[in-house]
Amino acid sequence: MELLKLTAKEAADKLHSKEVSCAELTKASLEQIKAKNESINAYITVCEEEALQQAEQIDAKIAAGEAMEPLAGVPYAIKDNICTKGVRTTCASKMLGNFVPPYNAYAAERLSKDGVMLGKLNMDEFAMGSSNETSYFGAVHNPYDLDRVPGGSSGGSAAAVAAGMAYYTLGSDTGGSIRLPASFCGVTGLKPTYGTVSRFGLVAFASSLDQIGPLAKSAEDVAYIMNRITGHDKMDSTSLDIAYPDYTKALQGDVKDMKIALVREYFAGADAAVDASVKAAVKQLTDMGAQCDEISMPITDYALPAYYIISSSEASSNLARYDGVKYGFRAEKFEDLTDMYFKTRDEGFGDEVKRRIMLGTYALSSGYYDAYYKKAQQVRTMIKQGFDKVFETYDMIASPVYPTTAFGIGEKTDDPVKMYAGDLCTVSVNIAGLPGMSLPCGFDEKGLPIGLQLIGKPFGEETLLRAAHAFQCATDYHKGGAQA
Amino acid sequence: MSEYEAVIGIEMHAELSTKTKIYCGCKNEFGGEINTHCCPVCTGMPGTLPVLNEKVVEYAVKAGCALNCSIANLSKQDRKNYFYPDLPKAYQISQFDIPLCADGYVDIPLESGTKRIGITRIHIEEDAGKLLHDASDTDSLVDFNRCGVPLIEIVSEPDLRSSEEARVYLETLRSILQYIDVSDCKMQEGSIRCDVNVSIRPKGQKEFGVRSEMKNVNSFRGAIRGIEYEIARQTALLEAGGQVVQETRRWDDAKGESVSMRSKEEAQDYRYFPEPDLMPIRIEKETVEKIRQELPELPHVKRARYVSELGLPEYDAGILTEYRPTAEFFEAAVAAGASAKGASNWIMGDISRILKEKDILIDDVPFSPQQLAEMVQLIESGAISNSAGKKVLETLFESPKAPKQIVEELGLAQISDEGALQKMVQDVLEQNPQSIEDYKAGKDRAIKFMMGQVMKLSKGKANPQTVNALLKEELDKR
Amino acid sequence: MKITEKEVDYVARLARLHVQESQMQRLTQDMGNIIAFADKLGELDTEQVEPAAHSIVVENVLRADEVQPSYAREDIIANAPHKQAGCFSVPKIVE
Known part of the structure; x- marks a missing residue:
């Protein structure tokens, strides 16, 4: 299916030049979903009828010659923790299995203008996980190898793009949840600077870390999607009121004189294939004119525990509202109100979510606050200072996204700490609120994709996009094509 | 039997009279049909976020200025976590360690003179919803209209020594809040509620006794009665050789008694932490000065x-x-x-x-x-x-x-015209010769009787002073 | 820091999570491992470091006191597992 191999931008060009209709793009995507979802499990909800209707309207607008945004009419899908008005938003949890929001998330609203939404994507329950195995709706399978995980928590978002089940998707990233699945599934993903995409309507996991971002087949696509989802939103106090750039302008230009730092700590424990591919990618960039130094950021070693304390603490509070009163699941048998709370939360949440709530509650409880929560917030300051210092000299940091390629389903589920340990390259970026990008930079001996992470200064998305686009113009890794 | 002295501190929650709620644009208005002043934000739906109402900050600072507080240059909001069906997010956004206003005082007028009562702090927070217990036999129903209504909590030092002082303190606060137009303080609409801390100690002792906290008293009268009840209860306890237990009690106004709320669960552990969905509040000195100067x-x-x-x-x-x-x-x-x-x-x-x-x-x-x-x-x-x-x-x-x-x-105009009145006086004198006699004999009542007669004649419109003068004048002539 | 079953039970109660007896040992062990992992933070001297609640700080994000339309009651209670008379409904609370 050639149509499915197109990037979002290529599909848009064909659509707007009337080479192909929106209905054709939509039908092709829906058919691919029908063919693949059973094995990949990327979608929790497919909005077939609505998508076809939207496609029809867009084709009418195109026929009438109406002006539209560049990606208008290109079918997309949204992670199931981003609220969609009238379409159930489950967070891949039994707890919200039947929740239908009466409002759109800011980002969902922006895309819905002249958009075709194919459906809602599978994920780790409440975005807590690195493998997409904690979903109440079952694990997502990696399109490159169905016995392997797609990475989490936006596993559905990455797998859908990789398998041609959507031209682009939205994910959310709290500690690597866009970048890791992008890396495992061989697609391009961006976690924007904290505050550039409104969190309104993103079901909160860890409020100070969560950020919505795009996953697509290329950096170019990502730039176009960024134009559609960034902006100041009055409904989110952490949304920044700044002048947002046209991200596609960053695609011009080159990497000449760009200064890249290789942070030694991010390579600790990396597989040989990952290490080699990432370093080769950096070499590619230096061959194109960038400069590169190897440096050390010792504070990196403390990022993981700080991340798990901060994110779990905030989560324990954010997820307290699921009590069986206002929406979602309520246990059927209970003795009284208190018992209803206990039973509802026991039955409604999965094990990993409960573990995090427990950890967060513990870290905030009286007697432990200073040793854990406050300490983690102090480490946040130190991590920020560490990055500030690096960015005085460098334009960006390059690193692996994950120490290995996609691991097997069930391989790490028994040991939470082992699972957490893998996130060491990605979590610092969220703690410091920085933009971080994941782009394919090679394959291991099993043919599994390897991701390159680029970390920028606050609002440094354009630098990342320029470097990523230049890299993709010179290489083919992003054309991997697990799908058709 | 030793004499005891009460030590009382009061936390007063006052609803602010803003147009909208503290974190969303829903109306802040008493009444209204159940669950109609609600939106996804104030009902805690997933993914929704709070945005602070600027008037809430302004009103709290105003209250702080009126109560002689220092205003925090940089303040923040925190989450107070607990489960209850009237609290849809299962946390209340409040302020923990850096309230907007602190270290103030208010002078209250007592019969013995003015007394200065310390104000520990004033912070902003959101109100919870309302539970309706009587609508159904099996269920309690939840109305979220009041959820997110802005409150200030004014915490006093334990400077009050009697229920009378507490009464004057509360009335003084109410009057100030109304004056500066930040709260209408209508008790019957629940716009003021109090938590009252009471302990007693032998007169002359410096250390405080063990205190009890009475929660959610929703009238001044209830607060005063509750304090009196607590003082009596604690005094009786001590005099019987018992001890006061530190506990939370609920004031039952209908029964006129406080009841222990011995918690069925563990001790409260609110797990306060900085609210990540909200940014810090900075208030410049000039802003505070401006508000101070504009106080009525x-x-x-x-x-x-x-x-x-x-x-x-x-x-x-x-x-x-x-x-x-x-x-x-x-x-x-x-x-x-x-x-x-x-x-x-x-x-x-x-x-x-x-x-x-x-x-x-x-x-x-x-x-x-x-x-x-x-x-x-x-x-x-x-x-x-x-x-x-x-x-x-x-x-x-x-x-x-x-x-x-x-x-x-x-026709209420008073007749002050001497001519008209003269005529009436003479008529009365002629008809009452006995009264003239009595007057001459020194009976004071006589002139009052004749006054009354003139007033009657004038249908109450005669100017009494003029009539009095004319009567005396005429009597003296005779 | 070592965590005991008693502490796990206390935390679970705070979080309104029911821990079945059969899961207690496993959960305590998991919690212990995770906390041991977090204890690495204790190595750092942070005495002079200000805690940061946000990565990117903007001050005074405020909105004007202007009324916005509320939602229809049906939309507010539409998702409630139990509702009655336009209200969310919970098992009777005895105060």
Whole structure:
């Protein structure tokens, strides 16, 4: 299916030049979903009828010659923790299995203008996980190898793009949840600077870390999607009121004189294939004119525990509202109100979510606050200072996204700490609120994709996009094509 | 038997009279059908976020300035985590360690003189919803209209020593909050609620005793009765050789007693932490200064001025200044030409009586202060009698129009014309020769009787002073 | 820091999570491992370091006190597992 191999931008060009209709793009995507979802499990909800209707309207607008945004009419899908008005938003949890929001998330609203939404994507329950195995709706399978995980928590978002089940998707990233699945599934993903995409309507996991971002087949696509989802939103106090750039302008230009730092700590424990591919990618960039130094950021070693304390603490509070009163699941048998709370939360949440709530509650409880929560917030300051210092000299940091390629389903589920340990390259970026990008930079001996992470200064998305686009113009890794 | 002294501290929660709720644009309005002043934000739906109402900050700073607090240059909001069905997010956004205002005081007028009560802090927070327990036999129902209504919590130092001091403190606070227009303080609508901490100690002892906390007292009267009940309960306990337990108690106003809320669960552990969805609040010194300067004259300052400048008695000044609209009505009447004493007497007397009968506030008086002034002037110039004034006032309440017109329409004008009165006096004298005898014999009552006769003849319109003079003059001639 | 079953039970109660007896040992062990992992933070001297609640700080994000339309009651209670008379409904609370 050639149509499915197109990037979002290529599909848009064909659509707007009337080479192909929106209905054709939509039908092709829906058919691919029908063919693949059973094995990949990327979608929790497919909005077939609505998508076809939207496609029809867009084709009418195109026929009438109406002006539209560049990606208008290109079918997309949204992670199931981003609220969609009238379409159930489950967070891949039994707890919200039947929740239908009466409002759109800011980002969902922006895309819905002249958009075709194919459906809602599978994920780790409440975005807590690195493998997409904690979903109440079952694990997502990696399109490159169905016995392997797609990475989490936006596993559905990455797998859908990789398998041609959507031209682009939205994910959310709290500690690597866009970048890791992008890396495992061989697609391009961006976690924007904290505050550039409104969190309104993103079901909160860890409020100070969560950020919505795009996953697509290329950096170019990502730039176009960024134009559609960034902006100041009055409904989110952490949304920044700044002048947002046209991200596609960053695609011009080159990497000449760009200064890249290789942070030694991010390579600790990396597989040989990952290490080699990432370093080769950096070499590619230096061959194109960038400069590169190897440096050390010792504070990196403390990022993981700080991340798990901060994110779990905030989560324990954010997820307290699921009590069986206002929406979602309520246990059927209970003795009284208190018992209803206990039973509802026991039955409604999965094990990993409960573990995090427990950890967060513990870290905030009286007697432990200073040793854990406050300490983690102090480490946040130190991590920020560490990055500030690096960015005085460098334009960006390059690193692996994950120490290995996609691991097997069930391989790490028994040991939470082992699972957490893998996130060491990605979590610092969220703690410091920085933009971080994941782009394919090679394959291991099993043919599994390897991701390159680029970390920028606050609002440094354009630098990342320029470097990523230049890299993709010179290489083919992003054309991997697990799908058709 | 040793004598005990009470130590009382009060946390007063006052709803702010903003147009909208604290974190969303829903109406902040009492009443309204169940669950109709609600949106996804104030009902805690997934993915929704709070955005702070700027007026809430302004009002809290205003209260802080009026209560002599220092205002935090940089403040933040925190989450207080606990589960209850009236709290949809399962946390209340409040302020923990850096309240907007701290270290203030308020002077309260006691019979023994003025006493300074310390204000520990004032912070902003959101109100919870309302539980309806009586609507169903099996269920409690939840109405979220009140969820997210902005509150300030004013925490006093444990400086109060009796229920009377607590009463004056609460009334002083209420009066100040109304004056600065940040809260309407309507108790019956639940816009003020109190938590009261009470302990007792032997007189002369420095250390505090063990305290109990009474939660959610929703009337001043309840607070006062609750304090009295607690003092009595604790005194009886100690005198019987027992000990006071530190605990939370619930005041049951209907039964007139407090009941222990011995928690079925573990001790409260609210797990406060900085609210990540909200950014810090910075308040520049200049902003605080501006708010301070724009504060209206506060009740205690007004009261002192009424005494020193207008020559009113302390008591009158206190009553007139307690409620700002009363003071404003009074001042407007004086400005329109009424004497201070005259306006004050009418407001504190007949007007206040009629308001009570009609169960309305002075805000809803149908006539203007200028009309009151005109009426007072009519009396003071002798154009109408005091009793005619009462009739004018009653008419003003029914159909407010110019008092002069009322006087005319009702024929209330006093007869001061000596010619007309002379005639009446002579008629009375002629018809009552016995009274003249009595008068000559030195009986004082006689002249009062003849006064009455003249008044009767004039249908009450005769100017009593003139009649009195004329009567004496005529009697002396005979 | 070592965590005991008693502490796990206390935390679970705070979080309104029911821990079945059969899961207690496993959960305590998991919690212990995770906390041991977090204890690495204790190595750092942070005495002079200000805690940061946000990565990117903007001050005074405020909105004007202007009324916005509320939602229809049906939309507010539409998702409630139990509702009655336009209200969310919970098992009777005895105060």
